[in-house]
Amino acid sequence: xxxxxxxxxxxxxxxxxxxxxxxxxxxxxxxxxxxxxxxxxxxxxxxxxxxxxxxxxxxxxxxxxxxxxxxxxxxxxxxxxxxxxxxxxxxxxxxxxxxxxxxxxxxxxxxxxxxxxxxxxxxxxxxxxxxxxxxxxxxxxxxxxxxxxxxxxxxxxxxxxxxxxxxxxxxxxxxxxxxxxxxxxxxxxxxxxxxxxxxxxxxxxxxxxxxxxxxxx
Amino acid sequence: xxxxxxxxxxxxxxxxxxxxxxxxxxxxxxxxxxxxxxxxxxxxxxxxxxxxxxxxxxxxxxxxxxxxxxxxxxxxxxxxxxxxxxxxxxxxxxxxxxxxxxxxxxxxxxxxxxxxxxxxxxxxxxxxxxxxxxxxxxxxxxxxxxxxxxxxxxxxxxxxxxxxxxxxxxxxxxxxxxxxxxxxxxxxxxxxxxxxxxxxxxxxxxxxxxxxxxxxxxxxxxxxxxxxxxxxxxxxxxxxxxxxxxxxxxxxxxxxxxxxxxxxxxxxxxxxxxxxx
Numbered sequence: 001x002x003x004x005x006x007x008x009x010x011x012x013x014x015x016x017x018x019x020x021x022x023x024x025x026x027x028x029x030x031x032x033x034x035x036x037x038x039x040x041x042x043x044x045x046x047x048x049x050x051x052x053x054x055x056x057x058x059x060x061x062x063x064x065x066x067x068x069x070x071x072x073x074x075x076x077x078x079x080x081x082x083x084x085x086x087x088x089x090x091x092x093x094x095x096x097x098x099x100x101x102x103x104x105x106x107x108x109x110x111x112x113x114x115x116x117x118x119x120x121x122x123x124x125x126x127x128x129x130x131x132x133x134x135x136x137x138x139x140x141x142x143x144x145x146x147x148x149x150x151x152x153x154x155x156x157x158x159x160x161x162x163x164x165x166x167x168x169x170x171x172x173x174x175x176x177x178x179x180x181x182x183x184x185x186x187x188x189x190x191x192x193x194x195x196x197x198x199x200x201x202x203x204x205x206x207x208x209x210x211x212x213x214x215x216x217x
Numbered sequence: 218x219x220x221x222x223x224x225x226x227x228x229x230x231x232x233x234x235x236x237x238x239x240x241x242x243x244x245x246x247x248x249x250x251x252x253x254x255x256x257x258x259x260x261x262x263x264x265x266x267x268x269x270x271x272x273x274x275x276x277x278x279x280x281x282x283x284x285x286x287x288x289x290x291x292x293x294x295x296x297x298x299x300x301x302x303x304x305x306x307x308x309x310x311x312x313x314x315x316x317x318x319x320x321x322x323x324x325x326x327x328x329x330x331x332x333x334x335x336x337x338x339x340x341x342x343x344x345x346x347x348x349x350x351x352x353x354x355x356x357x358x359x360x361x362x363x364x365x366x367x368x369x370x371x372x373x374x375x376x377x378x379x380x381x382x383x384x385x386x387x388x389x390x391x392x393x394x395x396x397x398x399x400x401x402x403x404x405x406x407x408x409x410x411x412x413x414x415x416x417x418x419x420x421x422x423x424x425x426x427x428x429x430x431x432x433x434x435x436x437x438x439x440x441x442x443x444x445x446x447x448x449x450x451x452x453x454x455x456x457x458x459x460x461x462x463x464x465x466x467x468x469x470x471x472x473x474x475x476x477x478x479x480x481x482x483x484x485x486x487x488x489x490x491x492x493x494x
Contacts, residue, residue, distance in 0.1 A: 057248030064250075083250060089360040090255040090353045129253060134352055141384060143423055149321060151352045154252065189252055189321050192291075199293035199333070208247045 050217040053079065058185050058209020059156055060098045060127060062086050068100075070215075077102040085129070100125035104162070118162040121183060127154040149189070158185030158209070179213040252323040253352045257360045263331060264363035267340035271311045271371055274340075278372040280483035282308055284492075287315025287417070287449025288471035289330060290348055295472045296333045302494035304338050309479070311339050311371070315449030315469060316346025316417035322354030327361045342369070344378050346417040346450065347424050350385040366397045373410040374444065374482055377401050381416040381448075383426035392426060398436050411442035413482075419448040419466050420459060434460045444487050447478075454478070454491060 046069075053066035061083015068079040079100040087093045104118040134152035160183030167177055190205035246258060260266075275281050284303060289296040303309060314334070319326035327349075334341050345365040349358045358365065365380035383392040393416070414437055420430035437446060438460075446466045454476065455468035467489065469478045480489045 057250060059249060059251060062248070062250030062254070085251045085254050086256075088255040089257045090356045094251075094253075096251055127251075129251060129352075134253070141387065147351070151253070151322060187252055189323055190325075193293070193320075193326070196291065197293040199297055200329070204329075206247070207249045210248070 048217065049080075051213055051215045053081070053211050053213045055081075055209050055211030057207060058158065058183055058211075059154065059187055059207050060100075060125070060209065061096045064096075064098070066098075066100075066211075074107065075104050077104070079125075095130045096127055097130055098125050098127045114166040114168065116164045116166065118164070121158075121160045121162055121181065123156075123158040123160070123183065123185070125156045125158070125185075127156060127187070128152055155188045156185050158183040160184060160209075162213075175214045175216055177215040179215070181211050181213065183209045183211075185209065246325075252321070252325065255324050255353050255357050255360075257324070257328065257357060259328060260331060260335065261360050262363055263335075263361060264342045264367060267311070267342055268367070268369040270340040271342075271369055275310060275370075275372045280481070281310040281372055281374075282479065282481045283371070284309055284312045285315065285415075285447055285467070285469045285478045285480060286312060286472055287469045288317040288346065288452055288473075289314070289334075290317045290320035290326070290346075290471075292471065292473045293329060293333060295475055296330065297336075298475065299472055299477065299494060300333055300336050304336070309339055312337055312341035313376070313415055313447065314341055314343040315415065315447065316344040317348045317449065317471075318343055318346070318358075319349050319351075319354055322348060322351030322357075324353075324357050327354070327357050331361055342367075342376075342378065344415060344417050344449075345380045345382065347382040347385050350382055355385075366394050368401050370406070370408060372482070373408055375401065375404065375409050375412050375441075376415055377412060377440070378415045381418045381426075382424055383418075384424045388426060393429070393433055395429075395432075395436065402436070402440055409441060411444055411482075412440035413444050414440070414446040416446070416448045418450045419446070419468065422450060424450065431460075434464075438462060438464060444482070 049067040050069050051067065053068075055064050055066065056062060060081050062085060064081050064083030066079045066081035068077060070077045079098070079102065081098040081100060083096045083098065085094045085096055100123055102121055102123045104121050106119055108117045108119060110116060129152055136150050136152050138147045160181055162179050162181035164177050164179040167175060184206050186205045186207060194200040194202075194205045246256060249256070286299060303312065312334070318330040334343070343362045345355065345358055349355065355365070366378070368375055368377045377398065379393050379398070381393050386392055418424040420427065420433055437443060443464060446464065448466060448468055449471070451468050452471040452474070453468060454470050455466075457466050458464065459466050467478060470476050476491060476493050478489050479492050480487055
């Protein structure tokens with residue numbers, strides 16, 4: 001895995017070394033070349049994360065920091081979230097990584113005010129615990145099919161709401177808008193447990209996340 | 218003036234309400250960071266407390282009765298039905314659980330099972346199962362139930378309860394722990410006359426360290442007044458003379474089968490009966 005990351009980094013750095021000298025040059029007499037460079041730049045610009053999120057709970061770490069991209073008329077959002085799982089009764093704290101896809105079907109502007117509401121958010125996210133004690137598929141030491149599930153990867157779903165305050169342009173320092181959101185979510189293991197047992201109610205498997213989003217771009 | 222004061226008070230009330238709600242959310246684990254967060258709320262060290270109850274209630278006795286259940290993972294309804302069934306009987310002294318309270322090793326599973334079994338009128342003890350070790354389960358088990366190797370006296374019978382899930386620990390921990398067994402066998406308590414072994418996985422299973430299966434059974438055989446050995450894991454009822462020397466190993470089925478073994482120990486030895494509920 002680490003060798004793969006190393007290879008990717010090498011390829012990326014080589015590509016940058018070959019292509020980046022173009023950066024910073026003034027427009028010359030070769031418009032085709034300028035056009036290509038501009039395309040190249042705007043291509044990379046798309047990859048600049050557009051916001052930062054701070055949140056708590058929701059099976060993405062007790063405290064977590066996220067970044068990502070909004071697109072498709074702001075109906076869609078893809079988050080990368082790094083969360084901390086505190087030690088509690090374990091012998092060490094752990095980190096978790098989450099890849100999250102959000103969809104906001106509606107955005108309601110509240111009159112002339114700078115406030116808007118997204119009355120529904122739907123999300124699907126994959127969460128991984130970054131620790132060697134957890135597996136994606138069972139360790140080789142076990143006989144075939146000994147454990148059918150992954151302890152490392154969780155599949156989750158959530159529904160929530162979001163309120164956004166748009167900062168008027170003259171008063172902007174670093175952010176375009178600030179949003180507050182909450183989301184109720186659950187994971188595959190909880191659903192698996194609840195569907196076969198009356199003992200577990202809907203509320204037993206529901207988890208909450210609260211967060212703030214700072215929109216930069 | 219009054220209006221602004223009203224607004225202020227309104228805001229204050231709302232703020233206080235949100236803080237109370239947030240506090241409630243945190244305390245009932247609503248804001249959970251991970252299913253494997255190892256955040257244990259409620260009762261801890263269940264085995265220690267229940268062992269004290271068993272030892273106190275059966276002190277000086279040579280006959281008693283216990284229910285042997287195992288593998289209750291993800292069978293919450295059946296476990297609850299068992300608890301209700303057992304609470305309807307008044308001829309049982311304690312419940313022995315052969316391990317696997319959790320299926321995925323997820324923290325909440327230990328707490329859900331503890332809460333169900335906690336409704337039992339009689340004390341219960343829980344052994345460590347292989348599923349209980351997954352992820353950080355063993356650390357949660359230790360916090361909720363206690364050490365994975367433990368023993369207790371029920372009248373004149375010593376129950377030696379062992380972690381036998383060797384495969385889960387990569388053979389890096391001594392499993393079964395012979396030092397622990399030796400210490401138990403060297404117990405000079407004059408009340409200790411007979412022995413029952415309990416474990417999650419029996420010798421011969423792929424989870425057991427079978428390289429030492431014979432040596433393990435040698436210790437079992439040489440235990441003071443050995444009665445029998447109990448285990449779970451296989452989800453079925455089995456009675457087997459595994460080593461051909463008359464010492465019987467009993468496997469109790471998973472609770473999903475709505476079936477458990479009731480053991481009666483008396484002066485002469487022991488008897489057992491399967492009970493459906």
